[in-house]
Amino acid sequence: ESATVYSKPRRLRADEIPGIVDDFRRAARNAVDAGFDGVEIHGANGYLLEQFMKDGANDRDDEYGGSLENRCRFAVEVLDAVVGEVGAHRVGIRLSPFLDYMDCADSDPAALAGYMVRQLNKHDGFLYCHMVEPRMAVVDGRRQIPHRLLPFRKAFNGTFIAAGGYDREEGNKVVEEGYTDLVAYGRLFLANPDLPRRFELNAPLNKYDRSTFYTQDPVIGYTDYPFLDEDHNSSKLS
Numbered sequence: 001e002s003a004t005v006y007s008k009p010r011r012l013r014a015d016e017i018p019g020i021v022d023d024f025r026r027a028a029r030n031a032v033d034a035g036f037d038g039v040e041i042h043g044a045n046g047y048l049l050e051q052f053m054k055d056g057a058n059d060r061d062d063e064y065g066g067s068l069e070n071r072c073r074f075a076v077e078v079l080d081a082v083v084g085e086v087g088a089h090r091v092g093i094r095l096s097p098f099l100d101y102m103d104c105a106d107s108d109p110a111a112l113a114g115y116m117v118r119q120l121n122k123h124d125g126f127l128y129c130h131m132v133e134p135r136m137a138v139v140d141g142r143r144q145i146p147h148r149l150l151p152f153r154k155a156f157n158g159t160f161i162a163a164g165g166y167d168r169e170e171g172n173k174v175v176e177e178g179y180t181d182l183v184a185y186g187r188l189f190l191a192n193p194d195l196p197r198r199f200e201l202n203a204p205l206n207k208y209d210r211s212t213f214y215t216q217d218p219v220i221g222y223t224d225y226p227f228l229d230e231d232h233n234s235s236k237l238s
Helices: 014-033 048-053 068-086 109-121 150-155 168-176 187-191 195-201
Strands: 039-043 091-095 128-132 137-139 142-144 159-163 182-184
Touching: 014 039, 014 068, 039 048, 039 068, 048 068, 068 091, 068 109, 091 109, 109 128, 109 150, 150 159, 168 182
Parallel strands: 039 091, 091 128, 128 159, 159 182
Antiparallel strands: 137 142
């Protein structure tokens, strides 16, 4: 099986950016027309918008590089276009200011997070801000979530979602304590299609297989984890 050949990335020209912003706008319209309740703008995890936002990746010297405002300009233009198309009440955003992923790091992540929250607040009724915790630390053999998102939850006018390494117990705790409004689960949800029910019953969870997180296969790793009442694949149960 031959390896996938990817095109070499290149720097976007400034005159290409409005077309990309319009792609986001049209994608949002298409999603809503197709029956989705809303859209989440992906401004995290080393993807295009974050590559512009973070000074570790963005070395441009035009209006899309340099200052924090300039680096965030592309993301804000996308934000404004999508909100203008489908309404702030249908739009959320995912941000990961503290992550250093795919060489996408920022020298002042707190300033970046604060700036972006202020841009969100300009849109009355903006649905949610979904932010990724700094990477977990392991202390005395036990992983500890840094819990450094509270200032941004307090600053944001809408619903705040925290993500990053949460389990059932820790998720319940941070919501009860008012640290966040909601908790997002990724790896656990991928491996447990009935995760809310398992949490409700405090049932054992399927173990996730990290090696199948990013595959071309439409089934393996995505739709082959068993539900609680299935035992055809009990070897994945912990």
